Amino acid sequence: MINPPPWMTLIIFVSMLGLCFWMWRKLFLERDSAPEGSAATLEEMAEAQKVLQDQLAQSQKMQAVGLLAGGIAHDFNNLLTAISGFCDLLLLRHRAGDPSFADIMQIRQNANRGANLVRQLLAFSRQQTLQPKAHDLTDVLSDISHLLRRLIGENIKLELQHGRDLGLVFIDLGQMEQVLVNLVVNARDAMPMGGDLTLRTFVENVLSPRRIGNETMAAGEWMAIEVADTGSGMPPEVLARIFDPFFTTKEVGKGTGLGLSTAFGIIKQSGGYLQVTSEVGKGTSFMIFLPRYEGAAPVKESVIPKAEDTTGSGTILLVEDEDAVRNFAARALKHKGYEVIEADSGVTGLEAFKSTDKKISLMISDVVMPEMDGPTLYGHLIKVRPDLRVIFVSGYTEERLKPLLGDTSNPNIHFLTKPFSLAQLTALVKEILG
Ligand SMILES: Nc1ncnc2c1ncn2[C@@H]1O[C@H](COP(=O)(O)OP(=O)(O)OP(=O)(O)O)[C@@H](O)[C@H]1O
Ligand SMILES: [Mg+2]
Known part of the structure; x- marks a missing residue:
């Protein structure tokens, strides 16, 4: 027998070894791992699908809440217009120094608080188009603190620390309030057994550029709001x-995981930064840094009707289906010297316009009314009186009413948002007719 050369033996041996290894892999490793691998993928897909479904359900819920809020806001704005309006009428007779003055002011301030709540609801459900304006940080925090107190419940202590010599910030108030609400709700959820919540404003003097997350905050003076919990x-x-x-650690249905991503987005939009520090078992601190606004100070709306002369003359057609609002507006206008023809619907408004022999100088009309809405009524009237001027009064923003109103650039069309005060109403009328 011929012995094969040693190199041949080596090749055969190595090939055999390779073949064995290949078969072992095929038989054991791949057979076992392949089905397991696909099962895992299926499970992951099912899980991902469930997460998506939950997110959809939650966002649909949010949408429903938003719609509901919009509806409630509409009715509430009518109520609040009436409450603060009648207070304004009372204030005409009970000036500072009168024993009733303080009580009336209390009612009015609470009505204002109610109006803020409605604004919150609308901003929260993002039904309001808001614009950035100059704001005093101290005022922003004071104004929203009532709402925040209600959000956190009884067993959490809220402390407000207002910084000194704060500058102005240029922010969209509704959006910034939403940021604060989101942070405070998170803090509340992190303290189910109660604890301390501190809201602090201060000026942060940044000496050299500071790293915050993936960004760098420039050196300089920043207006800061801290929301800290225990x-x-x-x-x-x-x-x-x-x-x-969508990142959340809360159980299904409790959180959408959108709170902080929204807050982050809003702060970015305002040219600011959001910094977070947290320690397990100790608490969390969120720090909002906003650029200082160098422009002019905000004009504060006076609570007491302005002293400027807002008296005038002329006949006004007032169309409003909410009795309390119409009563207040009619009295306010008559008090200023105008003659007022009242109508409680679009249809009666049209009739009143046709039957009067007086020349209507101005129409003030609600927008949303049953049967015939304000814009439709106006459409009928300008066929007879193309130059008729109108103030549309509504709890909705101009932006949302555009489809109803059509061409809002028409200089004869004016707009007043509910709730409005006596001063706002009479000042606008004076401006148009004056
Ligand atoms: N103050 C905090 N203390 C402890 N954990 C927090 C705090 N703030 C946020 N978190 C954590 O960050 C996660 C994301 O917060 P985020 O506000 O984005 O969503 P969410 O609160 O879960 O849901 P949503 O705000 O949409 O209802 C929370 O689930 C929570 O785990
Ligand atoms: Mg949240």
Whole structure:
């Protein structure tokens, strides 16, 4: 027998070894791992689908809440217009120094608070188009603190610390309030057994550029708001993901995971930064930094009707289906010297216009009314009187009413948002007719 050369033996041996290894892999590793791998993928897909479904359900719920809020806001704005309006009428007779003055002011201020709440609801459900304006940080915080107190419940202590010599900030008030609401609700959720919540404003003097997350905040003076809680705190792996949309550690139905991503977006839009520090078991602090606004100070709306002369003359057609609002507006206008023809619907408004022999100088009309809405009524009237001027009064923003109103650039069309005060109403009428 011929012995094969040693190199041949080596090749055969190595090939055999390779073949064995290949078969072992095929038989054991891949057979076992393949089905397991696909099962895992299926499970993951089912899980992902469930998460998506939950998110959809939650966002649909939010949408429903938003619609509801819009509806409630409409009715509330009517009520609040009437309440603060009648207070304005009372204030005409009970000036500062009168024993009733303080009580009336109390009612009026509470009506204002109610109006703020409605604005909150609308902003929260993002039904309002809002614009940035100059604001005093102290006022922003004071105004929203009532709402925040109600949000956190009884067993959490809220402390407000107003900084000194704060500058102005240029922000969209509704959006900034939404940021604060989101942060405070998170803090509340982190303290189910109660704790301390501190809201603090101060001026942060940044000496050299500061790293915040992936960004760098420039040196200079920044207006800061801190929201600090003594709650559960967050471990690093949670902290790393909190600004991701839909990231939540809350159980299904409790959180959408949108709170912080929205807040982050709004602060970015305002040219600011959001910094977070947290320690498990100790608590969490969110710090909002906003650029200082160098422009002019905001004009504060006076609570007491302005002293300027808002008396005038002429006949006004007042169309409003809400009795209390119409009564207040009619009295306010008559008090200023105008003659007022009242109508409680679009249809009666049209009749009143046709039957009167007086020349109507101005129509003031609600927008949304049953049967015939304000814009439709106006459409009928300008066929006879193309130059008729109108003030549309509504709880909705101009933006949302555009489809109803059509061409709002028409100089004869004016707009007044509910709730409005006596001063706002009479000042606008004077401006148009004066
Ligand atoms: N103050 C806090 N203390 C402890 N954990 C917090 C705090 N703020 C946020 N978190 C954590 O960050 C996660 C994301 O917060 P985010 O506000 O974005 O969503 P959410 O509160 O879960 O839901 P949503 O705000 O949409 O209802 C929370 O689920 C929570 O785990
Ligand atoms: Mg949240």
